Amino acid sequence: MLEVPMLEVRDLHAGYGAFGVLHGIDMVVGAGEIVAVLGANGAGKTTLNRALSALIQxxxxxxxxxxxxxxxxxxxxxxxxxxxxxxEGRKIFPNLSVRDNLLLGAFLRGRANRARNLARVFDIFPRLGERLGQLAGSMSGGEQQMLAIGRGLMAEPRLLILDEPSLGLSPVLTEELFALIGQLNAAGLAILLVEQNVVQSLAIAQRAYVIEHGVVALHGPAADLADDPRLRTAYLGLA
Amino acid sequence: MAEIYAAALINGLLIGGVYALVALGLTLIYGVLHIVNFAHGSLLMVAMFAAWLMAEKAGVHPYAALPVVALAMFALGWLLYRYVIGRVSRGEDRAILLATLGVAVVLDNVFLTLFGGDTRQIESDLTFAVIEAGPLLLSVPKVIAFAVSLLLAGALWAFMALTDTGRAIRAVAKEPEGARLMGIRPERIFALAYGIGIGCLGAAGCLLLPSFFVSPHVGNVFVLVAFTIVVLGGMGSFPGAVVGGLLIGVTESLGGLWLGESLGPIGISLVFIAVLLFRPTGLFGAAR
Incomplete structure (x- = not known):
């Protein structure tokens, strides 16, 4: 890779206090890529995200x-x-209206184009436009996920991290969600997709990393990983 | 007889306006941020002393001193949150409760040491000024306090509903981590909101001074009533604080008329219980 990658993680160690979770993660996300991060519960995916967003040091x-x-x-x-x-878990503001949630997405970034971005989010999620005044906490899980993604888009991301976006969604909604992720990526957005949904994630991603016990157990082009017998082993933790 | 009731009603409304003024800052701090602010009464006392000192030592009328006292109280509130309450509590409710109680104990006793336990008041043309409305006499300082509490409630509502900072204040109280992911620093927002709530007390202190005595214990008169109003009106609702304040003022006044001074305040508890029975989230509280 000649140009500077969008995101480059080198030998990352992180955890909570003395309790280490990540033991040296190396990872690269290029501009315009969808990169999937897979792994079983407790492998360290969410800790990785928290470190990337600087919620933990x-x-x-x-x-x-x-x-x-x-x-x-x-x-x-x-x-x-x-x-x-x-x-993960959306973390929308339940006591605020849909509109206020979206506006706060541009609290720090994307403020200048707020009106335009709001219109774009309603374009992508017409449902949110219909429910502007509704309190976010009173919406269904699928609508809340739309709102969480919409709120993220309001900040004009260069790279969007999606942590378990399909969690708790019906199969139909999950399919719609993955289609949407593909559309956002086709429009040029780089996406780091952290998922338990292995098959659909590998179908949409260009490359993937499989994390196991806080290290990268496997990585490579998504198409290769999909056929790799080691994926099952790493993912299910079978020896 | 009807005139006595009318007078009690009007007087209750005016006192209620004063209560509302004290409750406005509290509905932001307790209702929105969920900080049990035991220091609320003590900080009102500090604001009243500040206004009293400016009137007594510098000859500045409390109404003229209002912007300065409100700003100074904002700064005091911000500093208190930033360096005492926020640090001690680390987001734990029990610790917040003890921190604000500690602040109250320290403030009360510092002022008791400095000024003694005497009650003081300012000499002002306004103190006994009244407007004659037919057979009724309206105390001018209370009419002014009433009007300002309505204005302040409107301003706070607009600030919370229409500005990014107001949205962020509402957001961080419920979902601090979601806020961080938007680049909002919850501890800054908390300090700012606490400062705004205490700044409201600065305004309240200046508006109270022409018609109330000041002493290191003056906060006790208001603090329990203010908590009652906040819950009665609906946590975090500014219209609720005003309507709740007026309701409590009228109840207290009519209760005193019917049941006498000593038994009268029971009316406040009865109204409080009745409202919560039928509307558990308060008059203007959001449904959960």
């Missing part, structure tokens, strides 16, 4: 975003740089 290693070292940056600096995460 890495104990060692480096995170470079568009050539800039953000390893020890504050989470607001990371947002300002355009690394936006749609977290």
């Amino acid at each position: 890495p104990s060692a290693g480096a995170i470079m975003f568009e050539g800039r070292n953000i390893t020890h940056a504050g989470y607001d600096t990371v947002v300002q740089a355009g690394l936006i995460q749609v977290p």
